[in-house]
Amino acid sequence: MSCLLYDIVIEPLAESIRKSSLEGFKIQGLGERVLVLLFANDTLVYMNEKDDNKTLKQTIRNFCKAFTAKFNNEKSEILLIGTKEYRNNIIKTRTVNKTNNNKLDQIIRIIEDNNSLRTLGTHIGNNSKTSI
Numbered sequence: 530m531s532c533l534l535y536d537i538v539i540e541p542l543a544e545s546i547r548k549s550s551l552e553g554f555k556i557q558g559l560g561e562r563v564l565v566l567l568f569a570n571d572t573l574v575y576m577n578e579k580d581d582n583k584t585l586k587q588t589i590r591n592f593c594k595a596f597t598a599k600f601n602n603e604k605s606e607i608l609l610i611g612t613k614e615y616r617n618n619i620i621k622t623r624t625v626n627k628t629n630n631n632k633l634d635q636i637i638r639i640i641e642d643n644n645s646l647r648t649l650g651t652h653i654g655n656n657s658k659t660s661i
Contacts, residue, residue: 532569535570540567542588543565543567543572545588545591546564546574547564549584549588550584551564551574551580551581551584551585552564552576552577552579553574553575553576553577553580554575554577566649568649568650571648571649573649576625578611578626580625580626581626582625582626582631583631602634602636603636605637605638606637606638606639606640607633607637607638607639607640608640608654609639613642613655616642616655619633619639620639620641640654640655641655642654642655642657643657643658644657
């Protein structure tokens with residue numbers, strides 16, 4: 530029963546993210562965008578280099594306030610994609626979108642090369658031996 534209740538409560542967060550100004554990634558040939566995926570208690574948000582992290586943070590804050598929930602930043606992880614230079618620059622500056630000087634919270638772990646994160650039942654990462 531708790532899984533069903535969790536699904537009912539978490540879907541409004543996913544819908545809020547979908548309705549936000551975040552673009553995510555476009556799937557070539559389909560015209561569809563990938564922005565948020567949910568599986569069990571994992572939530573993946575896909576953002577592109579133009580997306581504003583402040584928009585995501587505000588969406589999560591609004592959800593938490595409406596549902597009297599607490600978001601656990603300590604469990605949040607970021608997996609960067611793009612060129613090695615691009616990834617290293619974000620790791621060094623903790624800034625994704627330079628146009629709005631949008632710094633990532635220090636508590637959020639950035640997955641560096643040769644490491645992985647476990648999500649949706651598998652390990653993924655850049656140059657990680659455990660990734661798919």
